[in-house]
Amino acid sequence: MSLHTTSYGESGSQVVFCHGLFGQGRNWTQAGKALAEDHRVLLVDMPHHGRSPGGSHFDYVEAADTVAELFSTDDPVALVGHSMGGKIAMLVALRHPELVSRLCVVDVSPVRYTHTDEFRRYIDGMQALDLGALASRGDAEAALVEAVPNPTVRSFLLQNLRREGDGWRWQVDLDVIDRDLPVIGDWPADRLGDASYDGPVLWVAGETSHYVKPEYAEEMDRLFPRNRRVTVKGAGHWVHSEQPEVFLEVLRRFVD
Template identity: 40%
Template sequence: MPVLDLAYSEIGDGAPLVVLHGLFGNKRNWGAIAKSLAEEYRVITVDLRNHGESPWDSDMAYPVMAADVAALIEKLVGGPAHVIGHSMGGKTSMVLAFDRPDLVDRLVVADIPPAPRDSGLIAYVRAMQAMDTGAMKRRAEAEAALEPDIPERMIRTFLVQNLTPAEGGGLGWKLNLEAIRDQMPVIEGFPDIDSDDAFPRPALHLVGAESKYVLPRHHAEIERLFPYGEIEAIPDAGHWLHAEQPALFTEAVRTFLS
């Protein structure tokens, strides 16, 4: 299980706060949230493996991704940090909390349960892989090419942020789409966790009130694995609650961490 040296950015001073993005995301997506929270915290935004500027690898099992983050926290902090994780990053943060509770002070999980979920996101991967990005010069071309398969403009705009100028011309993905495609059942899944490994410190599960990711049937499992946890809904927000309601999101995080 090779541990990868993850790319990261940091801003601010104070108690360390590590932020983990979701699938198809990267640390830059969290720039505005990081800038706001940097008034009180040393905010470390991370690119998970196969995303952003971090190295690529074929394995995306959550214990492996959590080990990457644990190594980063040990290197940068040398002890426990607050951790925020959204979606895939939320699952990674939960497994980190179970495997290495010594490195997690308080945990914020954004709109993802500790349970498997069929996301349908493999369709996005296939649409992105089908494009001839090497023949494109602008992200707008890629966004237009994705429209027949992905009608939601916000999602298309989010996905094409992962395109960058390629050597020799054209555009290339900063995502390891092959690994993401092959590991999608693992990404959509979640490990079986024994109650003895429940997280022994405070945790906050923030959910979008309009999201379908965390359902009432998940609450019992959240309570089993996070006995010192709480669940809070962000109104008028879906799965991307931090982008749709940034002020309410940061207010909830501040209140919980303080």
């Protein structure tokens, strides 16, 4: 499987970004371009998202191993991942530590989450759209208001809507995501053995988010003993888009 990537910068160490569910590499464009002044930046479309293929099912370990194929032991990367992409990034570091010089995990923990109802509602709303009847992207936005009342989230989801000839299509593989949403909320602890990652790890959490909780710290410390945690005030789950300047400053200090 060949993942789609976008590159910025020509010198310095490599920084690689992994996006979350319903996202794509270009979600990190602002941060990536800013870091490209001093680093080589790679934005990756995760499997089943953006312009990357995905296969018949979603599997975290397979996704991590596929991302790892982009890297070389001669050029270890600083790996940044948000939400679903954060779990993939953690697994890359745990399974291929020689490829990762440092790891930044954004608002997710190495645990199983059961609160996926919100995402299920998004999927149902997106699948319910009659793509053949859409005259414009504005029609799609209006049709999604009930299922996705938050305009910021709605705009984010609609970035997946693409023109194809005279019609429209979703870039994200909604059928696979719909069926395997419990897998995406899960964490493959039973497939890790006694793996741990001893490199430096930065955890960035949103103040109002419930994805990084004190009760998760024990597992975070066991798998990533050299981690430090930062909470960004005034941010929820989408830390890097809700407080972009603060997030970029924290990330820049870490990767530099």
